Amino acid sequence: MRSFGLRRWLPLGLLSMALGCSAPPSDAAIPPVVDGQPVPSLAPMLAKVTPAVVNISTKTRVRSANAYFDDPVFRQFFGLQGTPRERVEQSLGSGVVVDASKGYVLTNNHVVGGADDIQVTLQDGRSFTGRLVGSDPDTDVALVKIDADRLTALPVGASDALRVGDFVVAVGDPFGLGQTATSGMVSALGRSGLGSKGYQNFIQTDASINPGNSGGALVNLRGELVGINTMIFSPSGGNVGIGFAIPSNLASQVMGQILKFGKVRRGTLGLEVQDVTARVAKALGVPAGQGAVVTSVTPGTPADVAGISVGDVVGTVDGKAVRSAQDVRNAEGLLPLDTSVQLTVSRGGQTRQVSAKIEPEKLASVEGSAVDPRMAGVVFSDLAGDQRNDGAFGAVITSVKKGSAADNAGLRAGDIVVGVGQRQVANVKALRAFGGGQARQLLLTVVRSNSVYYVVL
Secondary structure (H helix, E strand, O other): OOOOEEEEEHHHHOOOOOOOOOOOOOOOOOOOOEEOOEEOOOOHHHHHHHHEEEEEEEEEEEOOOOOOHHHHHHHHHOOOOOOOOOEEEEEEEEEEEEEOOOOOEEEEEEOOOOOOEEEEEEOOOEEEEEEEEEEEOOOEEEEEEEEOOOOOOEEEEEEEHHOOOEEEEEEEEHHHOOOOOEEEEEEEEOOOOOOOOOOOOOEEEOOOOOOOOOEEEEEEEOEEEEEEEEEEEEEEOOOOOOOEEEHEEEEHHHHHHHHHHOOOEEOOOOOEEEEEEEEEHHHHHHHHHHEEEEEEEEEOOOHHOOOOOOOOEEEOOOEEEEOHHHHHHHHHHHHHOOOOEEEEEEEOOOEEEEEEEEEEEEOOOHHHHOOOOOHOOOOEEEEHHHHHOOOOOOOEEEOOOOOOOOOOOOOOOOOOEEEEOOOOOOHHHHHHHHOOOOOOOOOOEEEOOOOEEEOOO
């Protein structure tokens, strides 16, 4: 977890505990009418919303990172045949039913990503086994399906219609202790550059979001879903009135792609950018802290065809001012494929507008058997541009053949191989150069969900 001095950006599902609020005694209830005038209350709206907010508990089996236990001779010599080689991690969070007839539940990827068992508990106490339909770590959105009847779904509102100052209510079901509803307003829109990685376009709210509410609902006063609660800003681990939610429009777009393609398909303009620091601004003769300077353009990509060159400064994307490199990356990652984007580009004091289309990124790939026979059944690919921009390296596994040695060893699609033996793997090209080895066993260093472990083939 990244730390900024006393500040911490905390995914809500990773925090320790949140207390639900019990209802006041009936004899202490506020009367519905005072002096003939109705008393404002959120209760009627919440009565429709809360049945759609669920508790999600998961169990994940994590393989022990001890290569010796995978050696049968070692295990027999030391009598370790019955020694467990995995541990079970548990997680709790929330979710929102968005399609009652099909049982679709939106939540955060960090709540259910990589889980072996997902249990969804409704407000009425019923519990169902959930199936992960798909997830997108880059936006922290996941879609779970449950087979249940008598479900209540939240209507999805238009998050792009939100304005700073609009009233919102955060609803979650942390740790199965009972639902919590808190009210506040939209504090800011389009927040990015926070502690987490990926594509960021958060709604900021001062509605008190309690730890453990990851995946819960942020609703407007009409009871429409406008965001999925995901993260808080906190100096101490508790709520300080700065929470963040994924806009409903973005979550709906991700859900649509998961249902249509099984994953989110992203494209690229074919350029890499960095922030305009004071030193870069002086060298280019542009204002510091404005725009993003182009550091690389891949030949044949939309950016190249549009005439963008290294050293150009991107000032706006579709009319919106670019404040940092993250704004350009967000545009690439959050807009659908084949979308035409209008860019304002400055070069040598001259500003012009260009149009470029977001197209699929062409990534190098290789079949594992072409590298080493022990990797047969595994297909590797280069990391996408957004991952490389975040400083990641390695070769990502795109598929694993069922029943192969890799499958039996626990490798999964999405794992990133960053080392083979004692050699670092930067990309597919470096993996190809490995060319096999003479050792009886092949040791892979693998990254999965920000954890590093070893796999022996």
